[in-house]
Amino acid sequence: MRRPVAVVGVGQTHHASRRSDVSIAGLVREAVDRALLDAGLEHKDIDAVIIGKAPDMLEGVAQPEQYLVGAVGAHLKPMLRVHTAGSVGASTAITAATHVASGLYNRVLTVAFEKQSEGNTMWALSPNLPFTPPLVAGAGGYFAPYCREYIARSKAPLHIGPLTMVYARENGARNEYAHLREPVTIEQVMDTPMLWDPIRFGETCPASDGAVAMILASEELARKGPRKPAWIKAGYTFAEAMWVPNRDQVSPKAGQMCARKVYEAAGITEPWKEIDTAELYVPFSWFQAMWLENLGFCPEGEGWKAIDRGDTRFGGKLPIDPSGGVLCTNPIGASGMLRLAEAALQVMGRAGAHQVEGAKTALGHAYGGGAQYFAMWIVSSEL
Amino acid sequence: MAQLRNVAIVGFAQLPVVARDEHRTATEMLYPAVRQALEQCGVGRDDIDYQIAGSTDYMDGRPFGFVAALESMGSWPPREDLHLEMDGIFCAYYAWLRMQAGYCDTALVVAHGKVSEGEPRRVSNLQMDPYYHAPLGIDATASSALQASMFMARTGVSDRDLARVAARNRKHGASNPDNQLRSAVSAEELQNTPFVVEPLRAGYLPPVGETATCLILAAEGKAERLCDRPVWIHGVEHRSELQTLGARDLSRSAGAKLASEKALAMAGLDRADQVDFAELAATNPAEEMVLCEALGLDPFGTRPVLNPSGGPLCADPIMSTGLIRLGEAFRQLSGRAGERAVSGAERALVHGQQGHCLQTNIVWICGTKRRWS
Numbered sequence: 001m002r003r004p005v006a007v008v009g010v011g012q013t014h015h016a017s018r019r020s021d022v023s024i025a026g027l028v029r030e031a032v033d034r035a036l037l038d039a040g041l042e043h044k045d046i047d048a049v050i051i052g053k054a055p056d057m058l059e060g061v062a063q064p065e066q067y068l069v070g071a072v073g074a075h076l077k078p079m080l081r082v083h084t085a086g087s088v089g090a091s092t093a094i095t096a097a098t099h100v101a102s103g104l105y106n107r108v109l110t111v112a113f114e115k116q117s118e119g120n121t122m123w124a125l126s127p128n129l130p131f132t133p134p135l136v137a138g139a140g141g142y143f144a145p146y147c148r149e150y151i152a153r154s155k156a157p158l159h160i161g162p163l164t165m166v167y168a169r170e171n172g173a174r175n176e177y178a179h180l181r182e183p184v185t186i187e188q189v190m191d192t193p194m195l196w197d198p199i200r201f202g203e204t205c206p207a208s209d210g211a212v213a214m215i216l217a218s219e220e221l222a223r224k225g226p227r228k229p230a231w232i233k234a235g236y237t238f239a240e241a242m243w244v245p246n247r248d249q250v251s252p253k254a255g256q257m258c259a260r261k262v263y264e265a266a267g268i269t270e271p272w273k274e275i276d277t278a279e280l281y282v283p284f285s286w287f288q289a290m291w292l293e294n295l296g297f298c299p300e301g302e303g304w305k306a307i308d309r310g311d312t313r314f315g316g317k318l319p320i321d322p323s324g325g326v327l328c329t330n331p332i333g334a335s336g337m338l339r340l341a342e343a344a345l346q347v348m349g350r351a352g353a354h355q356v357e358g359a360k361t362a363l364g365h366a367y368g369g370g371a372q373y374f375a376m377w378i379v380s381s382e383l
Numbered sequence: 384m385a386q387l388r389n390v391a392i393v394g395f396a397q398l399p400v401v402a403r404d405e406h407r408t409a410t411e412m413l414y415p416a417v418r419q420a421l422e423q424c425g426v427g428r429d430d431i432d433y434q435i436a437g438s439t440d441y442m443d444g445r446p447f448g449f450v451a452a453l454e455s456m457g458s459w460p461p462r463e464d465l466h467l468e469m470d471g472i473f474c475a476y477y478a479w480l481r482m483q484a485g486y487c488d489t490a491l492v493v494a495h496g497k498v499s500e501g502e503p504r505r506v507s508n509l510q511m512d513p514y515y516h517a518p519l520g521i522d523a524t525a526s527s528a529l530q531a532s533m534f535m536a537r538t539g540v541s542d543r544d545l546a547r548v549a550a551r552n553r554k555h556g557a558s559n560p561d562n563q564l565r566s567a568v569s570a571e572e573l574q575n576t577p578f579v580v581e582p583l584r585a586g587y588l589p590p591v592g593e594t595a596t597c598l599i600l601a602a603e604g605k606a607e608r609l610c611d612r613p614v615w616i617h618g619v620e621h622r623s624e625l626q627t628l629g630a631r632d633l634s635r636s637a638g639a640k641l642a643s644e645k646a647l648a649m650a651g652l653d654r655a656d657q658v659d660f661a662e663l664a665a666t667n668p669a670e671e672m673v674l675c676e677a678l679g680l681d682p683f684g685t686r687p688v689l690n691p692s693g694g695p696l697c698a699d700p701i702m703s704t705g706l707i708r709l710g711e712a713f714r715q716l717s718g719r720a721g722e723r724a725v726s727g728a729e730r731a732l733v734h735g736q737q738g739h740c741l742q743t744n745i746v747w748i749c750g751t752k753r754r755w756s
Contacts, residue, residue: 002485023514055446056468059516061507062441063468066738070625076641078475079623079743083440083468091465095477102484104387118513127445237462241453254461369450373464381426 004383005100006229007224007344008107008215009039015179015210015329018117024059028113031211031334032072035109039215042224043073046215048255052082052092052112053333057124059115072111074112084237086139086281086368088112089212089336090375094235097377105216113211114331119208121332138198140204140284142370144196146249147286151198153250154289156304158278161203161285162189165327167313168282172324174314174353179208179329203285203327210331213336219383228381230344233361234265235377242370248341249371251294258374262363266378271363272297275378277319277346277356278363279339283326288312292320295365295376309381314354322346322354336366340377347381387649389753390482391606391613392717394599395710396420400563400592400698403499409443412493413455413595420491422521422598428457432487434464435478437494438470438702441506446496452495463487468648470494471596472664472705472735472745474491476619478600488602489609495595496702503701505589509610510739512626523666524588524626526739528580531669533634536580540672542582546574548668548682549587549696556693558722561707563592563698587667589699596703598710603753612717617730617754618649621745626738636677639734639744646732650748653677658748659728660688660715662708664735666695674741687732688725691715705735705745712749 004081011034013019019027036042049072051065056336061067065081072079089112096110122138150156172178184202192202222229240247240254247253259271262347268274278297282288292303297318306312312320321327323342326335343364346352352360360381367374396419398404398412418503421428434456449466458464467474471494478490486537507523512532534540574587599609606613622638630729641657655661655678671694675682682691690696692711695704699748712731714720733747 023737025512055440057440057446059513060509061513062506063439063737064510064513065468066510066623066742067626069623069742070627070630074623076622076626076638078621080473081468082465083449084464085450095465098481098486099482101486102480104480104483124446127447129445236463237465238461239458240454240461241458242450243454244459247411247459251463314539360690369447372450372453 002101003103004219005097005113005216005232006219007037007232007379008217008222008225008229009041010341010345011035011038012177012212012341013210014177015208015331017207019115019209024064024115024118024309025068027115027209028111028211029071031213032109032111035213035215040091041215046107048075048078048099048108049074050080050082050092050108050110051094052088053089053114054085055124057119058332059118060120072109079200082373084368084373086332087373087375088368089236089334090340090364090366093214093337093340093379094237094375097235100216101220102114106221108216109213110216111211111213112334112337113210114333116207116331117209140196140199143284144199147198147284150250150286150290152193154301154304159186159287160304160307161198162185162186164285164288164307164330165180165203166320168324168327170324171314171354172328175323176352178324179206185250190283192207193332198286199284205283205326207330207332208331210328210329210334212334212341214341231383233264233378233380234268236261237375239373242372250290252371254372255294255367255374261304262312262376262378268378271295275361275363276359278365279321279323279325279342281336281339281366282321282325283330285327288320314366317355322351322356339366340364344379347379386755388483389603389615389755390479390600391615392598392709392713393601393606393610393613394420394423395713396423397561397707397710399561400591400594400596400700402563402590402747404593404622409495409497409595410451410455411483413493416595416597417455417493420599424599426609431489431491432463433481433490434462435474435490435492436466437469437474439468441509442496442498442501444501452493456491456493470702470705470735470737472709473708475542475598475600475706476621478746479616479619481703484603488605490600493596494703494706496593496700498591498593498701523739524580524583527667527670528583529628530633530673530740531582534669537580537634541722542574545587545668546570548671549573552690552694552696555691555723556697559693562693563590573740583667588668589695592698594700594703596706596710598706614713614716614749614751615749615753618646618745618748620645620700626742633740634673636673636741636744639674640677640742642744642755643746646748651752652748655732656687658687658730658732660691660725661732662692662711662734663690664695664705664708666699670741691723691725708733708735709747716749716751752753
């Protein structure tokens with residue numbers, strides 16, 4: 001059996017560097033309560049809970065979903081915990097969608113979170129392997145060489161990264177939940193210190209505390225809900241091995257395959273024309289240009305041109321990350337689910353001040369590991 | 384219960400559980416398990432639609448420990464993939480669910496963990512509520528001892544009873560070549576071992592051990608081609624409970640009871656004792672007795688046979704302990720159990736768990752025949 005699945009409720013926390021007003025459980029509960037309220041449901045209406053977060057070392061709690069059973073209302077319910085590195089928020093939501101698609105569950109709550117202020121992210125992301133001195137460079141140190149390689153291949157002018165951040169911050173300013181909400185100029189971004197060439201301080205994502213939850217439901221129940229649902233047309237997760245000769249981390253094959261699979265299942269042949277807006281996982285500015293190519297929106301070497309023309313800006317031909325994206329808000333484990341949830345809000349027509357006018361079809365995307373894990377879904381206003 | 388897709392276990396491989404594999408990393412240990420399971424099925428990696436891994440970063444001692452497992456699973460070209468921070472038996476559940484949704488027909492399910500490189504007791508402490516419970520220093524042995532005390536106080540079960548359950552597991556485990564402990568030990572001897580945390584004695588607790596495991600699932604139509612005697616899934620269900628030790632009756636397992644009722648109903652059975660044997664992922668004899676009570680099994684009965692493999696008391700490689708139970712059901716029901724074969728076995732109950740004191744439980748019913756025609 002495979003049956004239609006819809007997003008019927010979305011809730012997210014306000015995101016900040018330090019949500020010291022709540023515990024980990026309190027943070028998660030805030031998102032869960034808002035999603036239930038949004039869908040007009042109570043815990044008793046939920047059949048299962050699917051939780052995701054990035055490495056447990058970020059907060060220092062091993063398998064924290066066990067501790068969070070009460071906070072998410074999973075007592076005496078099925079509960080699964082997903083972890084697929086940075087893509088986890090997105091793969092968690094797709095895991096939840098499978099539950100409803102199977103016909104065995106009618107309403108599933110899915111939630112993702114990170115409370116980075118509880119620990120030290122740079123330490124937690126820098127494994128100390130046997131006989132290997134730790135790099136302690138975090139994700140930026142890992143990904144910077146691939147951004148540089150992209151610039152070398154595509155001959156993109158050097159203002160593209162900062163320009164991407166300017167657009168992202170313009171968008172974040174309209175999103176009441178975003179962590180960074182102050183607009184910046186291109187000069188301001190360029191004046192920030194270079195952290196990992198070509199990535200400046202002003203071109204990186206923040207470290208955020210935050211959580212997001214969604215309620216997914218069967219067609220019958222979705223139609224009974226108080227709001228217009230977002231229909232999940234397709235959702236897939238792919239991964240590729242690390243140590244493969246000629247593996248291209250600028251445009252990973254797993255990303256291409258995952259995109260192809262979701263487009264095919266959603267009946268999309270020309271993503272640039274048929275998709276109205278996309279929430280892409282862009283933790284460092286240059287990745288927006290890279291993903292535009294990897295996901296088939298632009299031909300190879302031309303992703304940066306779409307940004308330079310202003311096509312990806314709010315109000316442009318294909319607004320990217322209208323919420324401000326990861327560049328404005330990054331609770332790591334939740335960042336992927338935020339992309340999928342924001343895509344859903346867009347096609348529901350409920351994205352508020354950052355609503356893309358007339359958005360009917362949207363892509364939500366996330367990646368993780370050494371550009372190895374990909375998870376995406378296409379949502380639509382029509383079934 | 385609506386008709387579901389018949390899905391079968393068609394292959395299983397594990398490395399013998401050892402205290403410490405000196406020469407291999409966790410993912411190097413995984414590679415031969417994946418190869419052996421594929422060879423059992425007579426297929427290559429490209430013939431499998433979906434892959435899913437179970438492991439936990441804290442046991443690997445580093446973030447993203449599972450990323451390295453992609454190499455051992457043959458993830459090139461890229462594969463449809465997922466990783467759960469859970470015992471592999473929960474990964475098998477999700478693979479089964481994806482087959483129910485019609486997304487795939489075959490799946491590779493793996494679990495790994497290099498337990499010897501870490502401090503499993505300390506990690507079990509870090510699983511607790513970080514604000515109120517973990518600072519007390521409670522680890523899994525301590526919480527299990529609380530559970531055992533509460534169970535003994537409520538039921539009158541004695542130290543001698545615990546020793547008998549432990550001895551039965553050790554006796555069965557002696558003929559399982561994959562076990563870490565392979566000697567039968569009498570109840571008297573076990574009852575004379577010192578307390579680790581009263582009332583749990585050294586002889587009632589599993590040794591620290593490690594392995595890597597791989598199970599292959601296939602839907603009807605493919606399963607028959609991959610295995611001469613596929614072992615069919617008749618029912619499966621899982622349930623979690625609150626962690627807070629004071630918030631639930633530790634002497635009972637409401638989650639295991641509910642999960643087994645649902646799994647049995649899916650299998651079209653009324654009672655757990657309608658199976659021929661059960662593989663239970665309980666890590667000490669008191670926990671096994673709590674579980675038996677929840678499931679409706681007699682810990683001192685002769686049929687169903689309990690833990691013909693020897694159970695976790697003879698080998699408890701964290702993250703694989705549950706998946707091995709499912710693998711053991713496959714070996715028994717497909718005629719691959721050798722000396723420890725349960726005669727005439729056609730149906731099995733399999734249990735997996737994670738967390739403290741049976742916090743999250745999964746129950747499977749498997750059989751030699753298809754469930755739905």
